[in-house]
Amino acid sequence: MSRERDAVLRRVTTTAREIRLRVLDMVYTVQSGHIGGSFSEAEILAALYNHILNIRPDDPKWDKRDRFVLSKGHACPALYAALALRGYYDASHLNTLRRFGSILQGHPVIKTPGIDMTSGSLGMGFPIAVGMAIESHLIGKSNFAVYTLLGDGEINEGLVWEAAQTANKYRLGNIVAIVDRNYVQNDGFSDEIMPIEPIDKKFEAFGWRVWKIDGHNVEEVIDALEAARDYGDGPACIVAYTVKGKGVSFMENDRYWHGKAPNREQYEQAKAELEGAAP
Numbered sequence: 001m002s003r004e005r006d007a008v009l010r011r012v013t014t015t016a017r018e019i020r021l022r023v024l025d026m027v028y029t030v031q032s033g034h035i036g037g038s039f040s041e042a043e044i045l046a047a048l049y050n051h052i053l054n055i056r057p058d059d060p061k062w063d064k065r066d067r068f069v070l071s072k073g074h075a076c077p078a079l080y081a082a083l084a085l086r087g088y089y090d091a092s093h094l095n096t097l098r099r100f101g102s103i104l105q106g107h108p109v110i111k112t113p114g115i116d117m118t119s120g121s122l123g124m125g126f127p128i129a130v131g132m133a134i135e136s137h138l139i140g141k142s143n144f145a146v147y148t149l150l151g152d153g154e155i156n157e158g159l160v161w162e163a164a165q166t167a168n169k170y171r172l173g174n175i176v177a178i179v180d181r182n183y184v185q186n187d188g189f190s191d192e193i194m195p196i197e198p199i200d201k202k203f204e205a206f207g208w209r210v211w212k213i214d215g216h217n218v219e220e221v222i223d224a225l226e227a228a229r230d231y232g233d234g235p236a237c238i239v240a241y242t243v244k245g246k247g248v249s250f251m252e253n254d255r256y257w258h259g260k261a262p263n264r265e266q267y268e269q270a271k272a273e274l275e276g277a278a279p
C-alpha cells in the first residue's frame with residue numbers, strides 16, 4: 001500500500017473513532033440525541049469528510065462544493081462531530097446540541113455551517129439530493145457531485161423509490177446514495193417492521209449501479225466511495241452493512257439506543273470501550 005493511501009486510512013479510522021467519542025459526550029452532556037444510528041454511520045461520514053467530498057470548510061457555501069444530504073437526519077450528532085472536526089465551527093458548539101438558539105439542532109437545518117439541506121422527515125432528503133444532482137447534471141451550472149445517506153428503515157418510504165426512478169430517468173452520474181443497513185429502527189428490527197430486501201436488487205432494478213460493503217471496514221468504505229464517485233454512467237448506490245450502536249457492547253443491535261441518552265455509569269463504560277478501540 002502506498003504511503004499516501006496508508007495516511008488516508010489512518011485519518012479516516014482515527015476520525016471515525018473521534019466522531020463516536022464526541023457523539024457520546026454530546027448526547028450524555030445534553031441528555032438527548034440519537035446515538036445508535038450515529039455510531040453505525042461513523043466510518044462513512046469520516047471517509048466522506050476526510051477524503052471524498054470536494055469541500056472548503058472555510059467557505060461552506062462555495063458553489064462548486066460537493067453536496068451532502070443526511071437523509072436520515074435524526075443521526076445528525078455524528079454529522080455535527082464530523083463537521084466540527086473538519087473545521088466548519090468550533091467544537092465547543094457540540095455541547096449545545098438541541099438547545100434553544102444553538103446552531104446544532106435536533107435535526108439538521110441549513111443555517112448550520114456545512115449543512116447543505118434541512119432534513120429529518122424520513123424519505124425527504126433523498127429526493128432533494130436527486131434534485132440537487134439534476135441541477136448540477138442537466139443545468140451544468142456548477143458541476144458538483146451529491147452524496148446522500150439513508151437509513152434502512154427510511155427506505156420504507158415510497159418517496160425514496162420515486163426519486164430512485166427519477167435519478168435513473170436522467171442517468172445522473174453525479175449522485176451517490178449510501179444506505180446504512182444496520183437492521184434496526186427505533187421501533188424494532190427493520191425487516192419485521194417492513195421487509196425491504198433485496199435492497200441491492202431493488203436499486204439495480206431502478207437503474208442504479210450497486211456496491212455492497214462492510215460499512216465499518218474503512219478500506220472497503222473508501223474503495224466503494226471512490227468507485228461510486230468515479231462511475232459516472234448513472235446513479236450509484238452503496239449498501240453499507242453496519243451495526244447500530246457500533247463500538248459499545250451494550251448499545252449494539254439494541255433499538256433502545258436509537259434515541260436514548262446514557263446515565264453516568266453507562267457513559268463511563270461506553271467511553272472506556274470506545275477509547276479502548278484500536279486507533
Ligand SMILES: Cc1ncc(C[n+]2csc(CCOP(=O)(O)OP(=O)(O)O)c2C)c(N)n1
Nearest residue numbers: 037074120121122151152153154184185186
Ligand atoms: C416521515 C417520518 N416518519 C417517522 C419518523 C420518526 N423516526 C425517526 S428515526 C426513525 C427510524 C429510522 O430508522 P432508520 O432509517 O433505519 O435509521 P437508523 O437506524 O439508521 O438510525 C423513525 C421512524 C421520521 N423522522 N420521519
